[in-house]
Amino acid sequence: MPVELKSEAELEQMRRAGRINAEVRALLMEAIRPGVTGLQLDELAMSEIERRGAVATFKGYAPGGKPPYSGAICYSVNEQLVHGPPNDRPLMEGDIVSIDLGATYEGWVSDAAFTAPVGDVSQEALDLIRVTREALWCGIEAAQVGNHLGDVSYAIGEHSNGYGIIEEYGGHGVGREMHEQPHIQNMGRRGSGMPLRQGMVLALEPMLAMGHPATEELDDQWTVVMRDGSLAAHWEETIAITDEGPEVLTRID
Ligand code: MF3
Ligand code: CO
Numbered sequence: 001m002p003v004e005l006k007s008e009a010e011l012e013q014m015r016r017a018g019r020i021n022a023e024v025r026a027l028l029m030e031a032i033r034p035g036v037t038g039l040q041l042d043e044l045a046m047s048e049i050e051r052r053g054a055v056a057t058f059k060g061y062a063p064g065g066k067p068p069y070s071g072a073i074c075y076s077v078n079e080q081l082v083h084g085p086p087n088d089r090p091l092m093e094g095d096i097v098s099i100d101l102g103a104t105y106e107g108w109v110s111d112a113a114f115t116a117p118v119g120d121v122s123q124e125a126l127d128l129i130r131v132t133r134e135a136l137w138c139g140i141e142a143a144q145v146g147n148h149l150g151d152v153s154y155a156i157g158e159h160s161n162g163y164g165i166i167e168e169y170g171g172h173g174v175g176r177e178m179h180e181q182p183h184i185q186n187m188g189r190r191g192s193g194m195p196l197r198q199g200m201v202l203a204l205e206p207m208l209a210m211g212h213p214a215t216e217e218l219d220d221q222w223t224v225v226m227r228d229g230s231l232a233a234h235w236e237e238t239i240a241i242t243d244e245g246p247e248v249l250t251r252i253d
Contacts, residue, residue, distance in 0.1 A: 002182060003175025005199040010108075011240060011247075014175065014201060017054065017105035018238055018249025021112050024048045025101055026252050028073070032116050034093045038075035038086030041099065045072040049103050057102025057109055057178050066221050074100035074113070076223070081207055081215055081232040082113075082169060084223040093119035096129060098234040102178055109178050111203040112250035113236035125231055128163065128210055132233040135159040135186075135206040139171075140239055143204070143246040147196050153188025156206045160186065164213035164230070165206075174203040174238055198243050205236035 005011050027048055028041055049056050049072060056072035069085065076084035076098040077091070083100075091097060100113035115129045135156045142155035157165055165187050173180030182194060186206045211230030218225060226232050238250045 002173035002180055003201045004197065005175070005201060005240065013106060013108045014110070014238075014240060014249050017103055017108040017110040018251075020049065020052045020054045020105055021101055021103040021110040021238070021250045022252045023052070024103065025099070025112060025114060025250075028099055028101070029114065029116060032091065032097060032118060034119050035090050037088045037090050038071075038073070038084070039088050041075060042071045042073050042086035045101060053105065055104040057104045057111070058100075061178070069222060072101070074098070076232075076234070078231055079226045079229045081166065081209070081224045081226055082234055085220060091118045094121050096121055096125050096231060096233065098232070100234065100236065107176065109174050109176070110238045110250050111174050111178055111236060112238055113205060113234050115233040115235060124210065128208060128231055129233045131160065131163060132206050132208045133235045135208065136204055136235040136237060139204045139206065140237065140246050140248060143196060143202065143239055143241055145196055145198050145241060145243055148191055148193045149182060149184060149196065150188040150192030151190055152204065153185045153193070154190045156204070157187030160206060160208050164209035164211055166209065166213050166215060166232075168215050169207055169224070171202060171204040171236070173201065175201040196241050198241060200241045201238065202241070203236055203238045205234060207232060207234045
């Protein structure tokens with residue numbers, strides 16, 4: 001079952017976890033420039049999370065016999081899609097980088113990601129980044145009481161038309177754990193799936209590629225790359241479904 005917040009107090013806890021995530025992501029965005037490494041960004045994320053009394057959700061995460069995840073952030077460059085452990089390769093002008101951050105505050109988990117250009121990048125890379133972000137917002141707008149989960153997936157997939165929509169990964173419930181039910185595909189059928197209810201907390205995360213959507217995992221057992229080497233982008237927000245509409249808990253502005 002997805003997390004269903006039982007009170008305004010629980011929603012307030014999730015807002016705190018989300019706000020910390022947003023603040024730290026804003027600092028990471030500002031720090032992105034040619035020459036910076038993933039390890040430097042990870043150190044920044046770690047210290048800013050701890051300074052706010054939160055815990056880096058991803059660090060030490062070890063599902064299904066994988067080696068424990070090394071970072072506070074995921075750092076995925078160009079054809080890397082998601083889950084890249086931070087490394088010491090400096091970012092170069094023209095790269096695009098996806099950064100995913102988990103912050104747990106008093107046991108409540110927030111999960112959010114963005115893709116950013118490093119210096120000047122190609123117009124097609126900028127378009128990929130923009131459309132992926134727009135697809136996320138289409139999904140968020142569809143996350144209304146009375147709609148079904150499939151309406152969210154449909155809205156994301158419709159907007160992603162023309163790009164490779166990754167099928168092996170998707171969004172998820174979030175709250176007491178990083179990954180809760182349900183799994184949320186980034187394409188779907190209108191009216192299908194579970195009905196959305198007040199208090200549900202979801203992480204929506206469209207992932208799009210310039211080329212074919214097939215992915216593979218590198219030998220480190222974490223980094224997911226596009227099999228055809230094409231550029232990929234990833235945006236994610238944690239949202240709460242309320243009777244007044246979706247509330248984005250990890251919003252930066
Ligand atoms: N947003 C990512 C996901 O839901 C976070 C993964 S964290 C990692 O898959 F630790 F698994 F890398
Ligand atoms: Co996630």
